[in-house]
Amino acid sequence: MKVRLLLREFLDDPRRSLATEEAIFRLVSEGRSPPTLWLWRHSGAVILGRFQVPEEELNMDYVKEHGLIIAKRLTGGGAIYQDLGNIIYSIIMKDSLGIGLDFVRMYRIFIGAFLNSLKKKGVIAESPALNDVTVNGKKVMGTAATISKSTILFHATMLVKSDLRALASALKVPREKLQDKGVENVMHRVTNLYDETGMGILEATYAVIDGYSQQLGFEYYRDELTEEEKELSNKLYNEKYNTKEWIFERQI
């Protein structure tokens, strides 16, 4: 399958990134945009899951003091911290794999491709909770997804060389969750890929790109956003992703 490799970044504006992601998702579902693998980052952001509200998930004082921009994504799941040491990638494609609404199978396929890619580079990684990736028992990647109109949006966030102290300070991880994992501090649960394996941003990026070409037969060509995607992204930015109703309330 021919897949557009998109490397456009909106480093200072996560809301723009998320508006763009939904624009691509919608246009792929309408057959107006090509299957896409997009790699993107932000310089300082926190991104909430669809059903979350900032005051429950974030240490707001820290977020304000450090100028982190708050955004909310289309998919469920938990809040993430982002700096330039952290890569997000999105795979947006028609369901050519016959996944239907079998999310378990979807995570196995999409995470499995990345695990295999790491394995080829000599890194043993696992996915104990089905939608995450751990190395040496600590989380390096979280993923989320949605499926609509036979179109898949799978995205993942990977800690490569991120400031874990900042991550632990920005995110309010509920006591209930930590007790369950048997650790006291979020810093004991997450790690950087670089710290565990020596792989940097560029190598991690290639691991992603190679993984999906080897496992899912992606044949890449580099391209930019289409005019239609930019227009829809602008609309979604103004009407949704950059509004306080979307970010601060739980409007869905």
Added chain:
Amino acid sequence: MIVNNIYKAKKGLIRVTKRLENGVIIDVKITGDFFMYPEEYLLDLERRLRGVRDDKDAVEKAVSEFFRETGAITPFITEKDFVAAITGVEAHES
């Protein structure tokens, strides 16, 4: 009376804020790091819970009808998790 529940499912955290009057749920908001498909259906679940008695049987009935009638999918969490989160039974009160 406002009640806040935080419920940790095996995988996923569900937070429920509910306003009660005379033992009836007047308003409810469900937040957390779970997944529901289609996502918009969460509003439907909340709508169905308004006016329901705040006890296990009544909530169980509403939640069960919601899943049966809408076909909503919640990977990793179950109907029972939602009932526990909403009623606060077996849940940690915050």
